[in-house]
Amino acid sequence: MKAKTVFVCNECGYESAKWMGKCPACNSWNTFVEEKISTKIENGKKEKKVQEAPKPLNSYIGQDAKRISTGYDELDRVLGGGLVKGSLVLVGGEPGIGKSTLILQICNKIKGEGKVLYVSGEESAEQIKLRADRLDINNDDILFLGETDIDIIDENIEELNPKLVIIDSMQTMYSEEISSAPGSVSQVREITSRIMKICKSKKITTIIIGHVTKDGNIAGPRVLEHMVDTVLYIEGERYFSYRMVRGVKNRFGSTNEVGMFEMQEKGMVEITNPSSILISEREENPSGSIIVATIEGTRPLLVELQALVTQSVFGLPRRTANGIDYNRLTLLVAVMEKKANFMLGNQDVYLNVVGGLKLNEPALDLGIILATASSFKNISIPKDVVVFGEVGLTGEVRTINMVEKRLKEAERLGFKRCIIPENNKKLLKESYKLDIIGVKNINEAMKAIGLR
Ligand code: TYD
Ligand code: MG
Numbered sequence: 001m002k003a004k005t006v007f008v009c010n011e012c013g014y015e016s017a018k019w020m021g022k023c024p025a026c027n028s029w030n031t032f033v034e035e036k037i038s039t040k041i042e043n044g045k046k047e048k049k050v051q052e053a054p055k056p057l058n059s060y061i062g063q064d065a066k067r068i069s070t071g072y073d074e075l076d077r078v079l080g081g082g083l084v085k086g087s088l089v090l091v092g093g094e095p096g097i098g099k100s101t102l103i104l105q106i107c108n109k110i111k112g113e114g115k116v117l118y119v120s121g122e123e124s125a126e127q128i129k130l131r132a133d134r135l136d137i138n139n140d141d142i143l144f145l146g147e148t149d150i151d152i153i154d155e156n157i158e159e160l161n162p163k164l165v166i167i168d169s170m171q172t173m174y175s176e177e178i179s180s181a182p183g184s185v186s187q188v189r190e191i192t193s194r195i196m197k198i199c200k201s202k203k204i205t206t207i208i209i210g211h212v213t214k215d216g217n218i219a220g221p222r223v224l225e226h227m228v229d230t231v232l233y234i235e236g237e238r239y240f241s242y243r244m245v246r247g248v249k250n251r252f253g254s255t256n257e258v259g260m261f262e263m264q265e266k267g268m269v270e271i272t273n274p275s276s277i278l279i280s281e282r283e284e285n286p287s288g289s290i291i292v293a294t295i296e297g298t299r300p301l302l303v304e305l306q307a308l309v310t311q312s313v314f315g316l317p318r319r320t321a322n323g324i325d326y327n328r329l330t331l332l333v334a335v336m337e338k339k340a341n342f343m344l345g346n347q348d349v350y351l352n353v354v355g356g357l358k359l360n361e362p363a364l365d366l367g368i369i370l371a372t373a374s375s376f377k378n379i380s381i382p383k384d385v386v387v388f389g390e391v392g393l394t395g396e397v398r399t400i401n402m403v404e405k406r407l408k409e410a411e412r413l414g415f416k417r418c419i420i421p422e423n424n425k426k427l428l429k430e431s432y433k434l435d436i437i438g439v440k441n442i443n444e445a446m447k448a449i450g451l452r
Contacts, residue, residue, distance in 0.1 A: 007032045008185045013223040035186045036179040068163070068205065071109025074260060074270040078232065078245050080253015086203035087252065088196055090224065092210045093234035098243055099209050101131065102234065102261070102268045103166055106207070108137045114163030115141050117156065121148035121172030135267040148182065150175045150194050157198050165199065169209040170224065185223065192227045225249060240356030243268065257297035275302035275413055278355050285383055288375030291415070292367035293388045293406035294359055300402070300409035302386065304354040305364070307371035312348050323353025324368065325360060332368050332391060339395030340442050342376060362390035363400040366419070369442055373451045381449050384416035395442045399423045407432055419448055
Protein backbone atom coordinates (compact mmCIF):
# COMPACT_ATOMS: atom_id res chain seq x y z
CA MET A 1 0.00 0.00 0.00
CA LYS A 2 1.20 3.46 -0.80
CA ALA A 3 2.17 5.38 2.28
CA LYS A 4 -0.16 8.31 2.85
CA THR A 5 1.42 11.67 3.16
CA VAL A 6 0.20 15.07 4.06
CA PHE A 7 1.63 18.54 3.57
CA VAL A 8 2.01 20.60 6.71
CA CYS A 9 2.70 24.32 7.03
CA ASN A 10 5.81 24.91 9.10
CA GLU A 11 4.48 28.19 10.44
CA CYS A 12 0.99 27.42 11.63
CA GLY A 13 0.56 23.67 11.27
CA TYR A 14 -2.13 23.86 8.55
CA GLU A 15 -2.56 20.54 6.78
CA SER A 16 -3.30 19.97 3.14
CA ALA A 17 -3.50 16.94 0.85
CA LYS A 18 -1.40 18.63 -1.82
CA TRP A 19 1.61 20.93 -1.79
CA MET A 20 0.89 24.64 -1.91
CA GLY A 21 3.15 27.62 -2.41
CA LYS A 22 1.19 29.82 -0.08
CA CYS A 23 -0.49 28.74 3.12
CA PRO A 24 -4.19 29.65 3.00
CA ALA A 25 -4.31 29.83 6.80
CA CYS A 26 -1.40 32.10 7.67
CA ASN A 27 -0.45 33.42 4.22
CA SER A 28 3.22 32.54 4.49
CA TRP A 29 5.11 31.37 1.42
CA ASN A 30 7.08 28.17 0.89
CA THR A 31 6.34 26.75 4.29
CA PHE A 32 4.81 23.41 3.28
CA VAL A 33 6.73 20.25 4.02
CA GLU A 34 5.68 16.74 3.18
CA GLU A 35 5.12 14.40 6.08
CA LYS A 36 3.81 10.90 6.56
CA ILE A 37 0.51 10.66 8.36
CA SER A 38 0.93 9.22 11.82
CA THR A 39 0.00 5.58 12.10
CA LYS A 40 -2.35 6.48 14.88
CA ILE A 41 -4.64 8.29 12.50
CA GLU A 42 -4.06 5.79 9.72
CA ASN A 43 -5.34 2.89 11.75
CA GLY A 44 -8.41 4.91 12.56
CA LYS A 45 -8.03 4.02 16.23
CA LYS A 46 -9.19 6.62 18.64
CA GLU A 47 -7.84 6.80 22.13
CA LYS A 48 -10.36 6.46 24.89
CA LYS A 49 -10.91 9.77 26.60
CA VAL A 50 -11.38 10.12 30.33
CA GLN A 51 -14.69 11.74 31.08
CA GLU A 52 -14.48 14.78 33.27
CA ALA A 53 -17.47 16.76 34.46
CA PRO A 54 -17.36 20.55 34.48
CA LYS A 55 -16.48 22.11 37.82
CA PRO A 56 -16.95 25.67 39.07
CA LEU A 57 -14.01 27.85 38.05
CA ASN A 58 -13.74 29.12 41.59
CA SER A 59 -13.09 25.64 42.92
CA TYR A 60 -9.67 25.60 41.23
CA ILE A 61 -6.68 26.86 43.13
CA GLY A 62 -5.30 30.06 41.61
CA GLN A 63 -2.08 29.65 39.64
CA ASP A 64 -0.23 32.07 41.85
CA ALA A 65 -0.55 29.82 44.85
CA LYS A 66 1.45 27.14 43.12
CA ARG A 67 4.54 28.93 41.94
CA ILE A 68 7.90 27.36 42.55
CA SER A 69 10.98 29.54 42.82
CA THR A 70 13.74 28.71 40.34
CA GLY A 71 16.26 29.92 42.90
CA TYR A 72 17.05 32.96 40.75
CA ASP A 73 15.19 36.23 41.36
CA GLU A 74 16.05 37.42 37.87
CA LEU A 75 14.34 34.40 36.35
CA ASP A 76 11.41 34.33 38.74
CA ARG A 77 10.58 37.87 37.77
CA VAL A 78 10.55 37.02 34.06
CA LEU A 79 8.27 34.07 34.79
CA GLY A 80 5.92 36.30 36.74
CA GLY A 81 6.92 35.05 40.18
CA GLY A 82 8.41 31.62 39.61
CA LEU A 83 7.54 28.49 37.67
CA VAL A 84 3.86 27.64 37.75
CA LYS A 85 3.44 24.07 38.91
CA GLY A 86 2.49 21.83 36.00
CA SER A 87 3.30 24.40 33.35
CA LEU A 88 5.20 23.81 30.15
CA VAL A 89 8.04 26.23 29.49
CA LEU A 90 9.99 26.51 26.25
CA VAL A 91 13.48 27.97 26.46
CA GLY A 92 14.99 29.04 23.16
CA GLY A 93 18.34 30.46 22.20
CA GLU A 94 21.21 30.11 19.78
CA PRO A 95 23.60 27.19 20.21
CA GLY A 96 26.23 27.90 22.85
CA ILE A 97 24.33 30.79 24.42
CA GLY A 98 24.00 28.93 27.73
CA LYS A 99 20.62 27.19 27.70
CA SER A 100 21.82 23.86 29.06
CA THR A 101 24.02 25.61 31.61
CA LEU A 102 21.27 27.81 33.02
CA ILE A 103 18.72 24.98 33.09
CA LEU A 104 21.13 22.67 34.90
CA GLN A 105 21.68 25.40 37.47
CA ILE A 106 17.92 25.69 37.92
CA CYS A 107 17.70 21.91 38.44
CA ASN A 108 20.09 22.35 41.32
CA LYS A 109 18.46 25.38 42.88
CA ILE A 110 14.75 24.77 42.37
CA LYS A 111 12.73 24.69 45.55
CA GLY A 112 10.24 22.01 46.55
CA GLU A 113 10.12 18.31 47.29
CA GLY A 114 10.93 15.65 44.73
CA LYS A 115 13.42 14.71 42.08
CA VAL A 116 14.42 16.42 38.88
CA LEU A 117 14.62 14.43 35.67
CA TYR A 118 17.07 15.77 33.09
CA VAL A 119 16.48 14.10 29.73
CA SER A 120 19.14 14.81 27.14
CA GLY A 121 19.35 13.75 23.55
CA GLU A 122 22.17 16.17 22.93
CA GLU A 123 24.86 15.24 25.38
CA SER A 124 25.99 12.11 27.19
CA ALA A 125 25.81 11.62 30.95
CA GLU A 126 29.57 12.17 31.11
CA GLN A 127 29.32 15.52 29.39
CA ILE A 128 26.55 16.68 31.69
CA LYS A 129 28.52 15.44 34.68
CA LEU A 130 31.54 17.44 33.56
CA ARG A 131 29.36 20.52 33.29
CA ALA A 132 27.83 19.85 36.72
CA ASP A 133 31.32 19.55 38.23
CA ARG A 134 32.34 22.80 36.64
CA LEU A 135 29.25 24.44 38.14
CA ASP A 136 29.92 22.84 41.54
CA ILE A 137 26.65 20.95 41.34
CA ASN A 138 26.56 17.89 43.50
CA ASN A 139 22.92 17.03 43.95
CA ASP A 140 21.43 13.58 44.47
CA ASP A 141 18.00 14.81 43.44
CA ILE A 142 19.03 15.31 39.82
CA LEU A 143 18.53 12.20 37.74
CA PHE A 144 19.87 11.89 34.22
CA LEU A 145 18.32 10.04 31.31
CA GLY A 146 20.11 9.93 27.96
CA GLU A 147 17.15 9.12 25.74
CA THR A 148 15.37 10.38 22.65
CA ASP A 149 12.43 7.98 22.39
CA ILE A 150 9.35 9.65 23.81
CA ASP A 151 7.79 6.32 24.82
CA ILE A 152 10.69 5.55 27.14
CA ILE A 153 10.78 9.12 28.44
CA ASP A 154 7.05 8.90 29.11
CA GLU A 155 7.43 5.70 31.10
CA ASN A 156 10.23 7.20 33.17
CA ILE A 157 8.27 10.31 34.00
CA GLU A 158 5.30 8.16 34.95
CA GLU A 159 7.38 5.99 37.24
CA LEU A 160 9.49 8.69 38.83
CA ASN A 161 6.88 11.41 39.20
CA PRO A 162 9.51 14.17 39.45
CA LYS A 163 8.84 17.79 40.34
CA LEU A 164 10.65 19.02 37.26
CA VAL A 165 11.39 17.49 33.87
CA ILE A 166 13.95 18.90 31.43
CA ILE A 167 13.87 17.98 27.75
CA ASP A 168 17.18 18.95 26.11
CA SER A 169 16.38 19.46 23.30
CA MET A 170 13.04 19.29 21.52
CA GLN A 171 14.67 18.76 18.14
CA THR A 172 16.41 15.54 19.16
CA MET A 173 13.32 13.72 20.46
CA TYR A 174 11.16 11.40 18.38
CA SER A 175 8.08 9.25 18.53
CA GLU A 176 8.03 5.87 16.77
CA GLU A 177 4.44 6.41 15.77
CA ILE A 178 5.50 9.16 13.40
CA SER A 179 7.68 8.15 10.53
CA SER A 180 9.20 11.54 9.73
CA ALA A 181 12.56 12.65 11.08
CA PRO A 182 13.16 14.16 14.54
CA GLY A 183 12.67 17.91 14.45
CA SER A 184 9.98 17.80 11.74
CA VAL A 185 6.60 19.43 12.25
CA SER A 186 4.64 16.33 13.05
CA GLN A 187 7.36 14.96 15.35
CA VAL A 188 7.62 18.19 17.29
CA ARG A 189 3.85 18.42 17.56
CA GLU A 190 3.49 14.83 18.68
CA ILE A 191 6.33 15.06 21.22
CA THR A 192 5.02 18.29 22.69
CA SER A 193 1.49 17.01 23.02
CA ARG A 194 2.72 13.78 24.60
CA ILE A 195 4.82 15.67 27.11
CA MET A 196 1.98 18.08 27.71
CA LYS A 197 -0.45 15.26 28.38
CA ILE A 198 1.64 13.56 31.01
CA CYS A 199 2.90 16.69 32.68
CA LYS A 200 -0.48 18.39 32.87
CA SER A 201 -2.19 15.31 34.23
CA LYS A 202 0.46 14.76 36.88
CA LYS A 203 1.11 18.46 37.48
CA ILE A 204 4.79 18.15 36.67
CA THR A 205 6.58 21.31 35.64
CA THR A 206 8.47 20.83 32.40
CA ILE A 207 11.14 22.85 30.64
CA ILE A 208 11.74 22.12 26.97
CA ILE A 209 14.88 23.46 25.34
CA GLY A 210 14.59 24.49 21.70
CA HIS A 211 17.20 25.59 19.21
CA VAL A 212 16.89 28.84 17.43
CA THR A 213 17.46 29.25 13.72
CA LYS A 214 19.46 32.05 12.13
CA ASP A 215 16.40 34.26 11.72
CA GLY A 216 15.80 34.09 15.45
CA ASN A 217 12.88 31.69 15.68
CA ILE A 218 12.75 28.40 17.41
CA ALA A 219 13.65 25.86 14.78
CA GLY A 220 10.83 23.82 13.39
CA PRO A 221 7.27 24.86 13.50
CA ARG A 222 5.83 27.85 15.23
CA VAL A 223 3.13 25.48 16.51
CA LEU A 224 5.44 24.59 19.35
CA GLU A 225 5.22 28.13 20.68
CA HIS A 226 1.44 28.00 20.51
CA MET A 227 1.22 24.81 22.52
CA VAL A 228 3.35 25.72 25.53
CA ASP A 229 2.41 28.05 28.38
CA THR A 230 5.55 30.14 28.47
CA VAL A 231 8.29 30.93 25.96
CA LEU A 232 11.60 32.37 27.09
CA TYR A 233 14.51 33.37 24.92
CA ILE A 234 18.09 33.62 26.07
CA GLU A 235 19.79 36.38 24.12
CA GLY A 236 23.19 37.92 23.98
CA GLU A 237 26.19 38.28 21.78
CA ARG A 238 28.16 35.09 21.85
CA TYR A 239 31.45 36.82 22.56
CA PHE A 240 30.07 39.10 25.25
CA SER A 241 29.38 37.65 28.63
CA TYR A 242 25.98 39.25 29.28
CA ARG A 243 22.85 37.21 28.71
CA MET A 244 19.29 38.47 28.78
CA VAL A 245 16.40 36.13 29.47
CA ARG A 246 13.33 37.53 27.81
CA GLY A 247 9.73 36.42 28.13
CA VAL A 248 8.09 36.18 24.70
CA LYS A 249 4.91 34.47 25.77
CA ASN A 250 3.54 33.90 29.22
CA ARG A 251 0.14 32.58 30.12
CA PHE A 252 0.87 33.29 33.76
CA GLY A 253 2.42 36.73 33.72
CA SER A 254 3.52 39.72 31.71
CA THR A 255 5.71 39.13 28.68
CA ASN A 256 7.98 42.09 28.74
CA GLU A 257 10.20 41.32 31.69
CA VAL A 258 13.89 40.73 31.21
CA GLY A 259 16.32 38.93 33.49
CA MET A 260 20.02 39.63 33.31
CA PHE A 261 22.79 37.12 33.74
CA GLU A 262 26.47 36.96 33.08
CA MET A 263 28.18 33.85 31.76
CA GLN A 264 31.18 33.34 33.97
CA GLU A 265 33.75 30.63 34.60
CA LYS A 266 31.32 28.84 36.86
CA GLY A 267 28.13 29.25 34.92
CA MET A 268 25.46 31.89 34.76
CA VAL A 269 25.48 34.49 37.52
CA GLU A 270 22.50 36.78 37.95
CA ILE A 271 23.03 40.50 37.78
CA THR A 272 20.73 42.32 40.16
CA ASN A 273 22.17 45.78 39.63
CA PRO A 274 22.83 45.87 35.88
CA SER A 275 23.05 49.64 35.42
CA SER A 276 26.13 50.07 37.54
CA ILE A 277 27.91 47.24 35.71
CA LEU A 278 26.88 48.45 32.27
CA ILE A 279 28.27 51.92 32.75
CA SER A 280 31.28 50.98 34.86
CA GLU A 281 33.71 50.69 31.97
CA ARG A 282 33.04 54.11 30.54
CA GLU A 283 36.12 56.12 29.66
CA GLU A 284 36.70 59.47 31.33
CA ASN A 285 35.28 61.85 28.71
CA PRO A 286 35.31 60.43 25.21
CA SER A 287 33.38 62.05 22.41
CA GLY A 288 30.57 59.95 20.99
CA SER A 289 29.63 58.34 24.29
CA ILE A 290 26.40 59.00 26.16
CA ILE A 291 24.39 57.38 28.94
CA VAL A 292 20.73 56.70 28.21
CA ALA A 293 18.02 55.55 30.57
CA THR A 294 16.03 52.78 28.97
CA ILE A 295 13.33 50.48 30.33
CA GLU A 296 13.51 46.73 29.96
CA GLY A 297 10.18 45.31 31.03
CA THR A 298 9.44 47.30 34.13
CA ARG A 299 13.04 47.88 35.14
CA PRO A 300 15.05 50.99 34.32
CA LEU A 301 18.48 50.39 32.91
CA LEU A 302 21.27 52.86 32.33
CA VAL A 303 23.26 51.94 29.26
CA GLU A 304 26.14 53.52 27.40
CA LEU A 305 25.66 54.26 23.71
CA GLN A 306 28.71 54.88 21.55
CA ALA A 307 28.79 56.51 18.16
CA LEU A 308 31.70 56.86 15.78
CA VAL A 309 31.41 59.21 12.84
CA THR A 310 34.19 59.21 10.26
CA GLN A 311 34.71 60.44 6.71
CA SER A 312 33.50 57.83 4.17
CA VAL A 313 36.15 56.35 1.95
CA PHE A 314 33.69 54.97 -0.54
CA GLY A 315 30.97 56.84 -2.35
CA LEU A 316 28.15 55.44 -0.32
CA PRO A 317 28.31 56.28 3.39
CA ARG A 318 28.06 53.33 5.77
CA ARG A 319 25.65 53.02 8.65
CA THR A 320 26.24 50.27 11.18
CA ALA A 321 24.01 49.63 14.18
CA ASN A 322 24.93 47.16 16.92
CA GLY A 323 22.21 46.55 19.46
CA ILE A 324 19.67 48.95 17.99
CA ASP A 325 17.52 48.85 14.89
CA TYR A 326 19.45 49.75 11.73
CA ASN A 327 16.49 51.49 10.12
CA ARG A 328 15.97 53.61 13.19
CA LEU A 329 19.58 54.78 12.96
CA THR A 330 19.30 55.77 9.29
CA LEU A 331 16.06 57.59 10.02
CA LEU A 332 17.56 59.54 12.91
CA VAL A 333 20.61 60.43 10.83
CA ALA A 334 18.25 61.81 8.18
CA VAL A 335 16.47 63.90 10.82
CA MET A 336 19.84 65.29 11.94
CA GLU A 337 20.72 66.28 8.40
CA LYS A 338 17.44 67.96 7.67
CA LYS A 339 16.55 69.50 11.03
CA ALA A 340 19.91 70.27 12.62
CA ASN A 341 22.10 70.83 9.56
CA PHE A 342 24.50 68.00 10.18
CA MET A 343 26.26 67.09 6.94
CA LEU A 344 26.42 63.35 7.35
CA GLY A 345 26.00 62.47 3.67
CA ASN A 346 29.74 61.79 3.30
CA GLN A 347 30.23 60.34 6.77
CA ASP A 348 30.15 56.75 8.02
CA VAL A 349 28.11 56.37 11.19
CA TYR A 350 28.68 53.44 13.54
CA LEU A 351 26.50 52.98 16.58
CA ASN A 352 27.03 50.52 19.38
CA VAL A 353 25.22 49.57 22.59
CA VAL A 354 27.90 48.71 25.14
CA GLY A 355 27.76 45.24 26.67
CA GLY A 356 26.26 43.50 23.64
CA LEU A 357 22.71 44.32 24.68
CA LYS A 358 19.91 44.55 22.16
CA LEU A 359 17.63 47.47 22.87
CA ASN A 360 14.47 48.45 21.12
CA GLU A 361 12.81 51.48 22.60
CA PRO A 362 11.93 54.87 21.10
CA ALA A 363 13.29 56.60 24.21
CA LEU A 364 16.79 55.83 22.93
CA ASP A 365 16.35 58.19 19.96
CA LEU A 366 17.65 61.30 21.65
CA GLY A 367 20.70 59.46 22.96
CA ILE A 368 21.49 58.09 19.50
CA ILE A 369 21.32 61.58 17.99
CA LEU A 370 23.40 63.23 20.70
CA ALA A 371 26.07 60.52 20.62
CA THR A 372 26.31 60.87 16.84
CA ALA A 373 26.50 64.66 17.07
CA SER A 374 29.15 64.40 19.79
CA SER A 375 31.36 62.15 17.69
CA PHE A 376 30.87 64.22 14.55
CA LYS A 377 31.85 67.43 16.32
CA ASN A 378 34.47 65.73 18.45
CA ILE A 379 33.01 67.33 21.57
CA SER A 380 32.49 65.08 24.54
CA ILE A 381 29.26 64.98 26.50
CA PRO A 382 29.61 65.77 30.22
CA LYS A 383 29.96 62.63 32.30
CA ASP A 384 27.15 63.42 34.73
CA VAL A 385 24.41 63.62 32.08
CA VAL A 386 21.69 61.08 31.30
CA VAL A 387 19.26 61.54 28.39
CA PHE A 388 16.10 59.97 27.06
CA GLY A 389 13.32 60.92 24.67
CA GLU A 390 11.71 59.86 21.44
CA VAL A 391 12.52 61.92 18.36
CA GLY A 392 9.95 62.57 15.63
CA LEU A 393 10.50 63.26 11.95
CA THR A 394 10.43 67.02 12.42
CA GLY A 395 13.15 66.84 15.06
CA GLU A 396 10.74 67.29 17.93
CA VAL A 397 11.44 65.48 21.19
CA ARG A 398 8.35 63.51 22.14
CA THR A 399 7.08 62.30 25.48
CA ILE A 400 7.81 58.80 26.66
CA ASN A 401 6.52 56.61 29.47
CA MET A 402 7.91 55.60 32.87
CA VAL A 403 9.88 58.80 33.27
CA GLU A 404 9.93 58.70 37.07
CA LYS A 405 11.57 55.29 37.10
CA ARG A 406 14.31 56.45 34.75
CA LEU A 407 14.99 59.58 36.77
CA LYS A 408 15.19 57.62 40.01
CA GLU A 409 17.69 55.21 38.51
CA ALA A 410 19.84 58.11 37.26
CA GLU A 411 19.67 59.71 40.68
CA ARG A 412 20.52 56.48 42.44
CA LEU A 413 23.66 56.06 40.36
CA GLY A 414 24.88 59.55 41.12
CA PHE A 415 24.12 61.41 37.90
CA LYS A 416 23.59 65.16 38.18
CA ARG A 417 21.71 66.21 35.06
CA CYS A 418 18.95 64.71 32.95
CA ILE A 419 17.80 65.84 29.53
CA ILE A 420 14.20 64.79 29.00
CA PRO A 421 11.22 65.74 26.80
CA GLU A 422 9.79 69.12 27.80
CA ASN A 423 6.27 67.75 28.08
CA ASN A 424 7.41 65.00 30.41
CA LYS A 425 9.07 67.58 32.62
CA LYS A 426 5.82 69.50 32.94
CA LEU A 427 4.07 66.39 34.19
CA LEU A 428 6.58 65.54 36.91
CA LYS A 429 5.09 65.40 40.37
CA GLU A 430 7.98 64.45 42.61
CA SER A 431 11.07 66.53 43.17
CA TYR A 432 14.53 65.26 42.36
CA LYS A 433 18.05 66.13 43.35
CA LEU A 434 18.84 65.98 39.64
CA ASP A 435 18.95 69.05 37.48
CA ILE A 436 16.17 68.23 35.00
CA ILE A 437 16.35 69.98 31.65
CA GLY A 438 13.27 69.77 29.44
CA VAL A 439 13.80 70.07 25.68
CA LYS A 440 11.31 70.51 22.82
CA ASN A 441 13.52 69.51 19.90
CA ILE A 442 16.93 68.12 19.05
CA ASN A 443 18.51 71.56 18.66
CA GLU A 444 17.56 72.50 22.20
CA ALA A 445 18.97 69.22 23.44
CA MET A 446 22.27 69.88 21.66
CA LYS A 447 22.47 73.36 23.14
CA ALA A 448 21.80 71.99 26.62
CA ILE A 449 24.98 69.92 26.55
CA GLY A 450 27.20 72.25 24.59
CA LEU A 451 26.99 70.60 21.17
CA ARG A 452 25.63 73.78 19.58
P1 TYD B 1 25.66 25.66 26.86
O1 TYD B 1 24.87 25.77 28.09
O2 TYD B 1 26.18 24.33 26.48
O3 TYD B 1 24.88 26.30 25.63
P2 TYD B 1 23.58 25.75 24.85
O4 TYD B 1 22.96 24.67 25.65
O5 TYD B 1 22.71 26.98 24.76
O6 TYD B 1 24.03 25.33 23.51
O7 TYD B 1 26.85 26.72 27.03
C1 TYD B 1 27.92 26.63 26.21
C2 TYD B 1 28.91 27.75 26.39
O8 TYD B 1 29.00 28.29 27.68
C3 TYD B 1 30.27 27.21 26.07
O9 TYD B 1 30.78 28.02 25.03
C4 TYD B 1 31.06 27.33 27.32
C5 TYD B 1 30.35 28.34 28.11
N1 TYD B 1 30.40 28.09 29.56
C6 TYD B 1 30.99 29.02 30.40
O10 TYD B 1 31.50 30.05 29.98
N2 TYD B 1 30.99 28.79 31.76
C7 TYD B 1 30.46 27.66 32.29
O11 TYD B 1 30.49 27.48 33.52
C8 TYD B 1 29.86 26.70 31.40
C9 TYD B 1 29.25 25.45 31.93
C10 TYD B 1 29.84 26.96 30.05
MG1 MG C 1 22.77 22.61 25.14
